[in-house]
Amino acid sequence: MLSNATALLTPGEMARVDAAAAASGLSSFGLMERAGQAVAAAALKAYASALRFAVLCGPGNNGGDGYVAARALRQAGADVVVHVLGDPDRLPADARLAFNLCPIPGQPLADYRPRPGDVVIDALFGAGLSRDVPQAVADIITRVADAACPVLAVDLPSGLCGARGLVLGSAFRAERTVTFMTKKPGHLLMPGRDLCGTIEVFDIGIPRRIVAAEAGQMALNGPAVWGKTMPRLQGETHKYRRGHLAVFSGPAAQTGAARLSATAGLNAGAGLVTVAAPSGALPTLAATLTAVMVRPIDDTEALGQWLQAAKLSAFVIGPGFGVGERARQFVAMLSKRPLVLDADAITSFAACPEDLFALFRTGPARLVLTPHEGEFGRLFPDLSADGRRGKPERSLAAAERSGGVIVCKGADTVIAAPDGRILINDNAPPWLATAGSGDVLAGIVGALLAQGVPAFEAAAAGVWLHGAAAVHGGPGMTAETLVQQVRPFEALSMHAG
Incomplete structure (x- = not known):
């Protein structure tokens, strides 16, 4: 059995791991809570001098991780703004709960204007994206790049294909990426590897046997x-x-x-x-x-x-x-x-x-x-x-x-x-x-x-x-x-x- 450090899960395999973990009795929201808290901890450690964290939350569970991270950052005393893509009422159940628990009002994604001292937390799409990013997201990616704001990506920089490492229209260039349980192929395949920056893998508590049961035959060479x-x-x-x-x-x-x-x-x-x-x-x-x-x-x-x-x-x-x-x-x-x-x-x-x-x-x-x-x-x-x-x-x-x-x-x-x-x-x-x-x-x-x-x-x-x-x-x-x-x-x- 490969370790979590060696195994590579495609986005589809990771989705099956999440589903199997929930079916085993683990709280799916509890997993989201641990993921978001890990993102917040990584952000505070890497960007202690940040003047503001701008958390960009998408329409799926990656956005849910972002809402948890925003709440944890605010509880730690940081200045935090949240910008939202899509209708929060249409979020999946866990992400909707994370949205409801977040004390920071969400503003439209298009309204985000980077300012000096911002650190962007990209929780828009993660590894599951399979089509080109919407133009509204491409515009934000350009805006953030022009402002030279450091980006911390949740799971994978938005705009990257988690399975192939290819750019889907446009993608963030992250200084750091926080992912969960294992790396994904998109973290290692070019140009994804260049766009992920430093990658941190957090164990959010899914048993190794579940990861191994859903993993294919792809792994990190070593x-x-x-x-x-x-x-x-x-x-x-x-x-x-x-x-x-x-x-x-x-x-x-x-x-x-x-x-x-x-x-x-x-x-x-x-x-x-x-x-x-x-x-x-x-x-x-x-x-x-x-x-x-x-x-x-x-x-x-x-x-x-x-x-x-x-x-x-x-x-x-x-x-x-x-x-x-x-x-x-x-x-x-x-x-x-x-x-x-x-x-x-x-x-x-x-x-x-x-x-x-x-x-x-x-x-x-x-x-x-x-x-x-x-x-x-x-x-x-x-x-x-x-x-x-x-x-x-x-x-x-x-x-x-x-x-x-x-x-x-x-x-x-x-x-x-x-x-x-x-x-x-x-x-x-x-x-x-x-x-x-x-x-x-x-x-x-x-x-x-x-x-x-x-x-x-x-x-x-x-x-x-x-x-x-x-x-x-x-x-x-x-x-x-x-x-x-x-x-x-x-x-x-x-x-x-």
Whole structure:
């Protein structure tokens, strides 16, 4: 069972959690009261010097949270104004009770005029919004942004889709967001992550068993999900037990990407790493690699002989390899083995993606695809163009279609498995967006596959370790310095201990 800190609930799942909590005998108004009190406490702590709190309350239960917060702020001695969207007489029962208990008269939303010293508490829509915000709300969002008032959002900044993280017409940019029980996908997916600011998750008292019963297979990526599958060094461990990773390189002038992948694989814990390359590239590789071995592989015949003779555990193909038939032939020969497919190898199947998918649809997942958005669109053009689906849904559909684990890269990298599991990563710093960083990621994932980690866990852990290495690298990092920060998970765990 995932913890509330790891689980992610979509707005629909959270609604079912609320309903199940009420059905179990918990007071739904009591939950609203705790939520609103948590918002007020967060506001007083973060904005102790605020001259006035302007609480903007919407037509649903998010507005109810706002009315509770307004009452608690007034009881704490703060100056508070309340502005209302919609007819309070049409509020749901709990929100209506919160409105009745609030001692501050509600004024129309359109009448709000920000003034210096205001802190805006956005309790208009929360995570459940599924359509563009009304023009009256868009006008208030613009007014608040122009006045540069800090915004504390209740559950999610109004105007964001809680499931997809997309802006629905217009959205507040919050300095802080207070949500309840678990984060939602919209807190992590771009551009939602940028608009949420600092996120605080409050436990308002819904039992964990209820949350777990309604949660799907989406979670926050981190060691809680895959830590138990990570390789552990034992007294009898030797290099072959730690796996032999093979990374394929392109010609002499295009070896840099493969060298990054191979070095990352070695640093991530693979016992042996070999770069397989055209004969003409061997002098360049031999002059620039030390602990990484090199092997001449010019054609499918040489590859077939190597596969028969050597004990090879996993493969990385794509970084700097070149686009074309040779890549497709090599992938077909490797299709029964654990394989990371990246960059040029992905593009090589752009005109014939079904040829790739047919190789991996049967048997346990052994393919990890690591596309950025452009590469994703080459293999899955229909999914890429589907604006109705968020990144997790597109990634999952791609995993089901391809039979492989999809790592859809970006600031909000999503990892999806054919069996329905989805993770969203959040530990990657912005400076990770640099040339060559994807080659490093491919090598880390390949090293974990080589050590026997299942494909989904290898992909997820690789993404997280990649982000951790970038954090250690710091701003100004390049791929060459990033790869030196790569460490096995066990080494990071020992350091943390």
